[in-house]
Amino acid sequence: MDKMPEDIRNYLMEAHQLAGQWSLPNNRGNHTNSKSIPLKSVSVIGGGTMGRGIAMAFSLAGFETILVELNQQAVENCRKELEITYAREKTFKRLNDSKIEKLRNTLQITTDFQKLKNCDLVSYLEEFSMKNIRIQIVEAVFEDMKLKKELFTKLDKICKSSCIFGTNTSSLDLNEMSSVLSDRTKVVGIHFFNPANLIRMVEVIYGSYTSSEAVATAFEACRAIKKLPVLVGNCPAFVFNRLLGVYLNQSQKLMYEYGYLPHQVDKIITNFGFLMGPLTVADMNGLDVMEKLKKENGWPASDFEKEVWRQKRYGRKTNKGYYKYDPKTHKKEVDMEMEQLIEKFSKQARPNIQILNDQDAVNFLLYPMFNEGLLCIEEGIIDHENLIDIMFILGFGWPILTGGPMMFGHQQGIEKVANTLILWSSLEPTNRIYKVAEKLRQIDQKHLSSKL
Ligand SMILES: NC(=O)c1ccc[n+]([C@@H]2O[C@H](COP(=O)([O-])OP(=O)(O)OC[C@H]3O[C@@H](n4cnc5c(N)ncnc54)[C@H](O)[C@@H]3O)[C@@H](O)[C@H]2O)c1
Structure with missing residues (x-):
């Protein structure tokens, strides 16, 4: 940070300040007149790529954290993936043995909701609410409106009236999602970035009904885990993913229209100064996320992209995407089959825009x-x-x-x-x-x- 030019430093400091001065439109509340509910315990529904990272962040910050998965198989998978993450984080010296032990002991992973009714976890939830300690839910299940609505319908019956529902959706309409709740003011978008345990940025999204209390609670939860929340409005893909989607679409186009190979696209952008190229990022985030995002929102997909999805090239999670990954070492490698696919598509393409260098x-x-x-x-x-x-x-x-x-x-x-x-x-x-x-x-x- 010391070598950062003064003008950029000031620009970013101003951004930090502006981020904290949030306000909802039409005098619905702002950072000066809205209070967060007291937070002690957080439930994360869905222990996939994002849910695990979010749960780790809350658990490390000292929150009682409960991660809920679909079935026993998914719980086992979640545990396995968490252990891989702990080992990787230890290698990078971002976690030590005592923090890993704390995560193993405090991050609880459990299964479906019907079972919760009769088991400790529900009494656990009730015990908390009796003590007037509120639970916040962050859902991170698949990007599927029907599923998210079913989940909120179920949670509405289980959770206390004070509970705030955060959704980690990348793109879906908060107004439709909240329509199944008895009090739709409680839904707020808390859009973490991948990997959620590491990345400081969070988009907090308000819908037409979101209360300023829900926004204040989302901001407070983010700050408690040392994240920087920025308030944005409700539109398909919100702000970050709208820009990211444009970038990823263009990077695909470089391949299927101009014949650039994945490592060439990535190299151009790392030479520009990015730590990772767009196709490495896409593989890391999961190409299925973009598939669900496009299908749910009815956005167009290129024939190349459809073929990538048809081949279940979902990135790291399936060991093949734009690159392939060694199942044991997880090392990224060039994938000749992908390069042939790019060649096949780009040979037939007639691009309109000239790219010379x-x-x-x-x-x-x-x-x-x-x-x-x-x-x-x-x-x-x-x-x-x-x-x-x-x-x-x-x-x-x-x-x-x-x-x-x-x-x-x-x-x-x-x-x-x-x-x-x-x-x-x-x-x-x-x-x-x-x-x-x-x-x-x-x-x-x-x-x-x-x-x-
Ligand atoms: N992957 C990313 O980079 C990224 C970034 C930001 C936001 N998101 C959003 O986060 C959400 C999750 O994405 P992901 O990449 O973690 O998906 P994922 O496929 O890795 O994980 C989803 C998890 O949800 C579980 N699940 C599904 N239905 C469930 C239910 N009814 N109850 C409990 N668990 C259930 C699945 O078993 C799975 O483990 C999506 O809304 C996505 O758009 C993803």
């Missing part, structure tokens, strides 16, 4: 992210550009010197970005990714008239 490829990936960020602001989903930037610096390893996707767009010269995107939009008018933000259109107009 690595810089063009970087712009192809990052200009649409800047545009998407401007769209989010224009739609009132987030208030400030530097909140978007801090999300990508803390949540995605964006290279700090370019200050995040929004600062990068300005550094490039907003007129140049506007011209480029307007050109791309004219070449692919039906491509949603090139829907140009009003701010860029106005800048382009001004630029044109000053030349006349």
